[in-house]
Amino acid sequence: MISKTDKLTILLVEDNAGDVYMVREAMVEAGLSPNLHVVQTGTQAMDFLHRRGAFSSFPQPDLVILDLNLPAKPGQEVMAEIEATPSLRNLPIAVFTTSQSESDICARFPRLRSMFALKTPMVSELVEIVKSFDLFARTA
Amino acid sequence: MAVRSNRKRVGAVSRKRVASERKELQSTKEELQTSKEEPQTLNNVNALKNLADALRRSEESLARERINLQTMFDAVNVGLLLIDEDGVVRRVNETASRWVGKNFSASNSLQPGDYLGCVHAIADPAGCGHTLFCTLCPIRNSFETALRSGQPVHHAEAQATFEIDGTTTFLWLEISADSLILDGKQHVVLAMNDITARKQAEEALRSGEARFRAIFEQAAVGIGQIDLDGRILTTNQMVSQILGYSREELRQKTFEEITHPDDLPGELELIDGIIAGRDSSYTVEKRYLRKDRSPVWVRVTSSLAHDASGKPALRISVIEDIGELRKARRELERIASFPVLNSNPIIEVDPDGRVSFANPAARRLLPDIEERGTGHPWLADWESVVSAGRKPDATLTSREVLADGRWYHQTIHFVTGMQRVRIYGLDITARKQAEEKLLEREEQLRIFVEYAPASIAMFDTHMRYLAVSQRWLADFGLKGQGLLGRSHYEVFPETTERQKEVHRRCLAGVVERAAEDRFERPDGSIQWIQWEVRPWRSALGTIGGIIIFSEDITERKRTEEILRRSAEELARSNKDLEQFAYVASHDLQEPLRIVSGFIGRLRERYGSSLDDKAREYIDFAVQGAQRMSQLVHDLLEYSRVQARPRQLEPAKMKEAFDRALANCMASIRETGAAVRCGDLPTVMGDPMQLVQLLQNLIGNAIKFRRPEASPEVHLFARREKDDWVFHVHDNGIGIPMDQAERIFMIFQQLHTRDMYPGTGIGLAICRKIVERHGGRIWVQSELGKGSTFSFSLPAASPPNVSGPAGAPLLEMPQ
Numbered sequence: 001m002i003s004k005t006d007k008l009t010i011l012l013v014e015d016n017a018g019d020v021y022m023v024r025e026a027m028v029e030a031g032l033s034p035n036l037h038v039v040q041t042g043t044q045a046m047d048f049l050h051r052r053g054a055f056s057s058f059p060q061p062d063l064v065i066l067d068l069n070l071p072a073k074p075g076q077e078v079m080a081e082i083e084a085t086p087s088l089r090n091l092p093i094a095v096f097t098t099s100q101s102e103s104d105i106c107a108r109f110p111r112l113r114s115m116f117a118l119k120t121p122m123v124s125e126l127v128e129i130v131k132s133f134d135l136f137a138r139t140a
Numbered sequence: 141m142a143v144r145s146n147r148k149r150v151g152a153v154s155r156k157r158v159a160s161e162r163k164e165l166q167s168t169k170e171e172l173q174t175s176k177e178e179p180q181t182l183n184n185v186n187a188l189k190n191l192a193d194a195l196r197r198s199e200e201s202l203a204r205e206r207i208n209l210q211t212m213f214d215a216v217n218v219g220l221l222l223i224d225e226d227g228v229v230r231r232v233n234e235t236a237s238r239w240v241g242k243n244f245s246a247s248n249s250l251q252p253g254d255y256l257g258c259v260h261a262i263a264d265p266a267g268c269g270h271t272l273f274c275t276l277c278p279i280r281n282s283f284e285t286a287l288r289s290g291q292p293v294h295h296a297e298a299q300a301t302f303e304i305d306g307t308t309t310f311l312w313l314e315i316s317a318d319s320l321i322l323d324g325k326q327h328v329v330l331a332m333n334d335i336t337a338r339k340q341a342e343e344a345l346r347s348g349e350a351r352f353r354a355i356f357e358q359a360a361v362g363i364g365q366i367d368l369d370g371r372i373l374t375t376n377q378m379v380s381q382i383l384g385y386s387r388e389e390l391r392q393k394t395f396e397e398i399t400h401p402d403d404l405p406g407e408l409e410l411i412d413g414i415i416a417g418r419d420s421s422y423t424v425e426k427r428y429l430r431k432d433r434s435p436v437w438v439r440v441t442s443s444l445a446h447d448a449s450g451k452p453a454l455r456i457s458v459i460e461d462i463g464e465l466r467k468a469r470r471e472l473e474r475i476a477s478f479p480v481l482n483s484n485p486i487i488e489v490d491p492d493g494r495v496s497f498a499n500p501a502a503r504r505l506l507p508d509i510e511e512r513g514t515g516h517p518w519l520a521d522w523e524s525v526v527s528a529g530r531k532p533d534a535t536l537t538s539r540e541v542l543a544d545g546r547w548y549h550q551t552i553h554f555v556t557g558m559q560r561v562r563i564y565g566l567d568i569t570a571r572k573q574a575e576e577k578l579l580e581r582e583e584q585l586r587i588f589v590e591y592a593p594a595s596i597a598m599f600d601t602h603m604r605y606l607a608v609s610q611r612w613l614a615d616f617g618l619k620g621q622g623l624l625g626r627s628h629y630e631v632f633p634e635t636t637e638r639q640k641e642v643h644r645r646c647l648a649g650v651v652e653r654a655a656e657d658r659f660e661r662p663d664g665s666i667q668w669i670q671w672e673v674r675p676w677r678s679a680l681g682t683i684g685g686i687i688i689f690s691e692d693i694t695e696r697k698r699t700e701e702i703l704r705r706s707a708e709e710l711a712r713s714n715k716d717l718e719q720f721a722y723v724a725s726h727d728l729q730e731p732l733r734i735v736s737g738f739i740g741r742l743r744e745r746y747g748s749s750l751d752d753k754a755r756e757y758i759d760f761a762v763q764g765a766q767r768m769s770q771l772v773h774d775l776l777e778y779s780r781v782q783a784r785p786r787q788l789e790p791a792k793m794k795e796a797f798d799r800a801l802a803n804c805m806a807s808i809r810e811t812g813a814a815v816r817c818g819d820l821p822t823v824m825g826d827p828m829q830l831v832q833l834l835q836n837l838i839g840n841a842i843k844f845r846r847p848e849a850s851p852e853v854h855l856f857a858r859r860e861k862d863d864w865v866f867h868v869h870d871n872g873i874g875i876p877m878d879q880a881e882r883i884f885m886i887f888q889q890l891h892t893r894d895m896y897p898g899t900g901i902g903l904a905i906c907r908k909i910v911e912r913h914g915g916r917i918w919v920q921s922e923l924g925k926g927s928t929f930s931f932s933l934p935a936a937s938p939p940n941v942s943g944p945a946g947a948p949l950l951e952m953p954q
Binding site (some may be wrong): 016018019022069098099119120121122123130 | 735
């Protein structure tokens with residue numbers, strides 16, 4: 001259990017630099033200052049989680065914020081691989097994506113601890129969303 | 141004659157002479173044989189004795205006669221030897237020389253001076269050796285006896301073999317001997333007479349008797365001689381075998397003692413008959429009592445034998461064991477009683493139809509057959525029966541006749557050249573009825589098959605055609621061919637083993653079918669057949685064959701194939717389109733969001749430091765991005781209608797209505813709209829999409845309201861055949877009917893966004909949902925008065941047959 005004051009380590013899987021920028025800003029506005037690591041592909045995400053190669057010295061994250069629309073290895077595949085890895089199965093995952101049509105993603109991976117949030121251009125909304133991510137990671 | 145012929149041959153001894161002389165000798169012997177009086181040999185011996193005496197008395201005076209005497213001596217057909225007491229042959233005539241010589245040749249003939257004891261010529265029957273004068277030999281015996289006793293010895297018989305002309309000849313000799321004194325010395329005259337012929341005759345006689353005895357002994361019948369007092373004199377082996385008594389035991393018996401007491405009086409009467417001379421013989425079947433007292437059935441034939449004076453002397457009886465015969469006869473009688481016991485009618489008639497025998501069953505079933513004769517149905521068409529029986533070698537025929545309402549199978553037996561005709565009847569009424577029933581059922585099936593408006597053929601168990609429909613002939617190009625009776629495999633030589641296997645299984649009771657089966661015809665063409673093969677059963681329930689139902693689906697297959705291909709193509713292009721819309725909306729959303737996001741930030745953070753114009757620019761950019769985002773969102777919605785898997789299930793429209801209502805609640809509250817519905821049925825559909833459909837239509841009805849009237853929306857349904865037709869009626873602004881089609885197209889709007897916001901996607905989605913459900917959507921409207929949007933959906937259950945098609949099942953709205 002992570003205490004309310006502990007600093008979170010978060011892995012953000014996002015290939016769109018604008019989105020990364022906005023998430024960082026929203027976190028600042030929300031008063032959160034996690035250790036935020038950003039990777040751009042699903043493959044890098046899996047290497048990070050398994051601490052392989054360039055990521056061998058990185059810490060295990062407390063939360064993964066996962067975009068689904070990723071190059072090469074889409075987010076759905078990343079989730080499937082995490083589900084198939086027992087040591088990663090308890091890792092909280094916040095699916096953060098563009099389309100409402102993916103809203104059933106969490107139901108498709110019932111063994112994972114996950115939540116879903118739709119991307120929004122509204123800064124105020126985005127601040128609330130990153131707050132909910134923080135809460136999810138601490139209570140999940 | 142013999143003398144004369146012999147004289148001629150004195151000096152000339154030749155093989156030829158031997159042959160002819162042997163013949164003559166034979167005839168002489170025959171003459172000898174015929175005379176059964178005083179043996180001639182003895183006379184000859186006496187003659188010789190006298191001759192020798194004369195010689196002795198006056199040898200000198202007789203010397204002149206010597207040659208003559210010698211001639212006579214030689215000419216005698218009896219072998220003569222004069223032998224002195226030392227056994228030296230003093231004289232020998234030609235005949236003797238011939239017989240006792242080592243060989244029948246001049247050089248080897250016995251000559252005076254030969255010592256008889258040394259001559260090996262005559263084999264004696266006792267087997268003592270081959271010396272003529274051996275001690276046991278009758279010739280030697282005769283010589284010695286005569287020499288010792290001085291008395292004549294008569295008729296000793298000796299058997300001798302001679303080598304005559306290289307052939308061993310067997311002779312019987314009768315030997316006589318007498319002694320006489322010549323020149324003070326004792327001599328013996330031996331005379332040998334050939335008695336072979338007589339011996340042979342005697343032998344023949346003896347063997348004839350033996351043969352007779354053998355016949356008597358080994359006869360297959362018993363033979364006995366019984367004297368007139370009934371005493372048994374002789375019997376043969378068979379009598380002992382029949383009666384179990386030995387021959388000796390039988391000789392102690394009389395025939396009365398061994399005859400069954402019941403059979404005795406009758407036979408005694410018969411015996412009296414032959415003794416009295418009324419009959420020459422009698423034959424009787426009687427019982428003897430065997431030694432073990434068991435009776436044995438015999439047939440006895442008895443006749444009298446008379447003595448020399450012609451008086452009856454004894455009876456000769458021939459006895460046959462007829463036990464087996466009687467058993468066979470009894471069996472025959474038993475068999476003969478069968479027709480009487482038979483419950484089927486059996487009669488015997490002569491060729492004129494006169495009844496000579498009718499068993500009880502025939503008398504019962506055909507009581508008037510004797511009076512009606514050939515007029516009786518039992519003897520119907522009698523002439524043809526008789527003519528059939530008159531054919532050579534005719535023994536049996538059979539037919540079926542109907543008599544007094546019942547069917548009979550008749551087996552007609554012609555006995556010994558049509559002297560009599562036996563008719564055996566068998567009631568086959570039940571079988572006939574069953575047969576008729578069978579035929580009736582088969583006939584019904586045939587008619588069904590022939591007139592069926594489908595491709596059907598009926599076969600027997602050997603796959604021979606019994607019936608075919610016209611369609612069958614047409615489908616397989618068999619019109620004008622006589623199929624009936626022909627084998628299916630002959631008509632379709634290309635029938636595969638797999639198909640034959642199907643037929644065999646169906647003949648065993650199985651029903652088989654195939655929705656489509658490929659047949660390759662001999663011309664290489666392919667025929668697609670949908671078939672079903674099932675056995676057909678006779679009235680008895682047995683399988684009578686199979687019926688093949690077939691449908692040529694070649695054309696349908698072709699159409700289906702074309703349809704399938706175009707459907708595939710359509711599906712592929714649809715999928716491409718959906719993929720495009722889906723991906724585009726996803727990928728378009730992202731940059732739009734970034735644009736909106738950062739423009740929004742720009743205005744929030746730096747809006748205060750910009751002038752009005754700059755803020756106006758930003759607002760247009762934000763609106764454009766938002767509009768774009770809405771279009772992309774709607775396009776995504778639209779494509780999702782199609783992308784959803786099409787799974788229709790029974791769905792209650794009332795539930796869909798309620799949920800749609802809940803989703804529209806905000807605008808209903810806002811506008812004070814009244815939304816009602818009638819009784820709603822269950823349809824086949826996708827519940828989520830039905831909610832979306834109703835929600836869009838209700839939403840539109842409220843959105844396009846008249847400003848002066850509070851909106852009223854009413855949903856109701858009507859049954860039309862297999863479909864339900866739903867109507868959403870409103871009191872809104874209405875639609876010009878020339879726009880009725882356009883409003884269902886994507887992003888088509890009739891009004892400015894200022895008056896009625898939106899992208900124009902709602903009705904396009906509605907149409908897509910309805911069409912996906914196999915239905916249709918349309919609108920009836922009057923501008924300013926309201927619109928009725930109608931759509932049809934397939935019903936979940938068959939139409940209610942009690943109501944007329946198309947009749948309203950639900951009330952129209954008030």
